[in-house]
Amino acid sequence: MIKRLIYTVASLLAMAGCERGLVYPVEYRISLDPSNTYYAGEPVVFNIEGNVDNLLFYSGETGHSYEFADRFYVPVEQVNSCQIIFDIMASYGRPEGLEIWISNSFEGLKGDDGMADRATIQEMVDGGMQGWTKFPYNEGPSTEWTEQEAFDLSPYMDNFCIALHWNPVWYVDTEDDEGNVERKYYSQRTYRVKGDIVLDLEGLDPSTMDFTDIGWTTVMMNDELDPYYTVNNNGAIRLDNLATNGVFFQGANADELTYRLDGWAISTPRSLNAVPNDKAIVIKNMQNYLHSYSYTFEKPGIYTVTFVGVNSNVDGESDRIFQYEIEILDRISPERGSL
Numbered sequence: 001m002i003k004r005l006i007y008t009v010a011s012l013l014a015m016a017g018c019e020r021g022l023v024y025p026v027e028y029r030i031s032l033d034p035s036n037t038y039y040a041g042e043p044v045v046f047n048i049e050g051n052v053d054n055l056l057f058y059s060g061e062t063g064h065s066y067e068f069a070d071r072f073y074v075p076v077e078q079v080n081s082c083q084i085i086f087d088i089m090a091s092y093g094r095p096e097g098l099e100i101w102i103s104n105s106f107e108g109l110k111g112d113d114g115m116a117d118r119a120t121i122q123e124m125v126d127g128g129m130q131g132w133t134k135f136p137y138n139e140g141p142s143t144e145w146t147e148q149e150a151f152d153l154s155p156y157m158d159n160f161c162i163a164l165h166w167n168p169v170w171y172v173d174t175e176d177d178e179g180n181v182e183r184k185y186y187s188q189r190t191y192r193v194k195g196d197i198v199l200d201l202e203g204l205d206p207s208t209m210d211f212t213d214i215g216w217t218t219v220m221m222n223d224e225l226d227p228y229y230t231v232n233n234n235g236a237i238r239l240d241n242l243a244t245n246g247v248f249f250q251g252a253n254a255d256e257l258t259y260r261l262d263g264w265a266i267s268t269p270r271s272l273n274a275v276p277n278d279k280a281i282v283i284k285n286m287q288n289y290l291h292s293y294s295y296t297f298e299k300p301g302i303y304t305v306t307f308v309g310v311n312s313n314v315d316g317e318s319d320r321i322f323q324y325e326i327e328i329l330d331r332i333s334p335e336r337g338s339l
Helices: 114-126
Strands: 007-011 027-032 043-051 054-058 079-091 098-103 132-135 145-147 161-166 171-175 181-185 190-201 207-210 216-220 236-238 247-250 263-267 281-284 292-296 301-313 316-328
Touching (some): 027 316, 079 098, 114 216, 161 247, 216 236, 247 263
Antiparallel strands (some): 007 316, 027 043, 043 292, 079 190, 098 132, 098 161, 161 263, 171 181, 190 207, 190 247, 216 263, 301 316
C-alpha cells in the first residue's frame, strides 16, 4: 500500500520557558491527527491537548516563519539584488527637461513647510548636488513610454531617496550669420514617470514596490507659485494621475506662462532592507477553547510549523513551543496518482 502520510517530526520542544514570576506553567501538547493527508489544498489537522491561555501558529510559509518573528531588517549581505526600473513618457516641447537623482545620505523634506523645503532644495542645488548621483536615462519619442535599463540600488540600501527635477526648456536662442539673435518659445514639456523597485532578499520571495508606495513631497521653486502647488492646471506636479500611476509633471503651452517651470518631486528616505516581521495567527485566547486546529497549505514544499503557547498574568509569562517539519506534496504527485 502506498503511504499517503509523509511527514518528519523535526523537533518536539517542550521548553518550560521564561518564567519570570508567580505564573502557572503552560501545560499543553500538539500532535498531528492520524487521519491527515498531506497534499497541497487539503487541510492538515493538529490536535491540541491541555490548558494554555494563548496559542499562536506559524505556518512556516513566507511571511509566517517563527524564525523571523523578531526580524525587522534583512542584513545587507543577505540582499541578493535590488534594482530600480523607470518607465518615462515625454510629451511635446523640447527634450532634456527632466533630471533624476539618487542619494543615500539625504535626510528628507519637511512636507509641511513649503518655504523651508524650498530652502533645502536650493541649498542642494547651490552645493552642486553633493551626496547625489545623477541617474542617466534615454528620452524616447514624444508620447511613447520608454523603459530604462535597470539600475543597481545596492549602495543605497540603508537610506534610499530619489529626486526628480523638472525644469523644461522654455525657449531657444539662435543666432544668424550677422549676429542677430532670435528667441523661439516652446511648450514646456510634460513628463510621466513611473517605476518599480525590485527586491530579492534572502529568505523571502522577490517583491516589487512601485512609485506610488515610496511617498513623495512635491515642491515648486517658482516664486509665482505656492511651493506645494498642485492645482489641476498647467505647471503642476501631480501624484493622482491614474494614467501615470507615478509622478505626473504637467507642462504648459508656449503662450500660457511667462516663466520657466522649476519643480521637484523627492521621495521620503527609507531603508530598502527593512522588512515586516513574520506574523503568527492567533488561534486561541483566554476567551475560547480549542481541541484541534486545521490549516491548508496551497503550495507543496517542506514547512517548519511552530506553535507558541503563552500563559501570562501580572506576575509574568510562561511559554512553551512545539515545532514540526511537514512535507506537503503536490496534488498530482506520482505517489498520489498510483493510489
